[in-house]
Amino acid sequence: MTEAQKLELGRHFMAQVRWNAELGIALEHIEPGRATLRLPYDSRWVGDPSTGVLHGGVLTALLDACGGAAVMSHPTGAIATATISLRIDYMRGAEPGRDVVATAECHRATRHVAFVRVEAHDGARPEPVATATGSFTIERPRPKKETA
Numbered sequence: 413m414t415e416a417q418k419l420e421l422g423r424h425f426m427a428q429v430r431w432n433a434e435l436g437i438a439l440e441h442i443e444p445g446r447a448t449l450r451l452p453y454d455s456r457w458v459g460d461p462s463t464g465v466l467h468g469g470v471l472t473a474l475l476d477a478c479g480g481a482a483v484m485s486h487p488t489g490a491i492a493t494a495t496i497s498l499r500i501d502y503m504r505g506a507e508p509g510r511d512v513v514a515t516a517e518c519h520r521a522t523r524h525v526a527f528v529r530v531e532a533h534d535g536a537r538p539e540p541v542a543t544a545t546g547s548f549t550i551e552r553p554r555p556k557k558e559t560a
Contacts (some may be wrong), residue, residue, distance in 0.1 A: 425484055432477045435470060439481065445518040447481035449474060452511050464508030468500075471532060474514050475500060475544040479528040482516035483548045486526060492551040496525065500544045507536040526550050 441448040459467030
């Protein structure tokens with residue numbers, strides 16, 4: 413599959429999750445087992461109007477989506493995925509007005525479960541805004557039954 417085909421497949425996957433589309437989360441890069449997504453800053457997603465910092469739930473959606481995209485791009489051939497668990501460490505507030513970019517790596521995949529690490533940055537400082545580790549289901553195509 414070409415890079416352009418992978419990006420198109422990833423964009424299609426992202427568009428299927430309505431909340432991700434509503435937030436404006438966009439797929440920037442995808443390769444086997446890795447994905448990068450961008451959340452554009454939008455004042456509608458601010459959690460504290462006095463600071464302009466994005467709400468943690470919006471960052472959670474970004475981290476979750478990025479982990480799922482990494483699983484979908486893994487060479488194991490997943491056709492669908494769902495989050496089993498997602499542990500997030502919020503390191504600092506994202507700088508107001510800045511997009512947040514998350515990068516995920518699917519570092520291990522078993523027959524039915526994939527494990528990911530995700531980091532989110534806003535480009536303002538070297539330390540991440542948030543990190544996450546998660547596990548996701550792996551749904552694969554079912555073998556066709558042979559007819560006698």
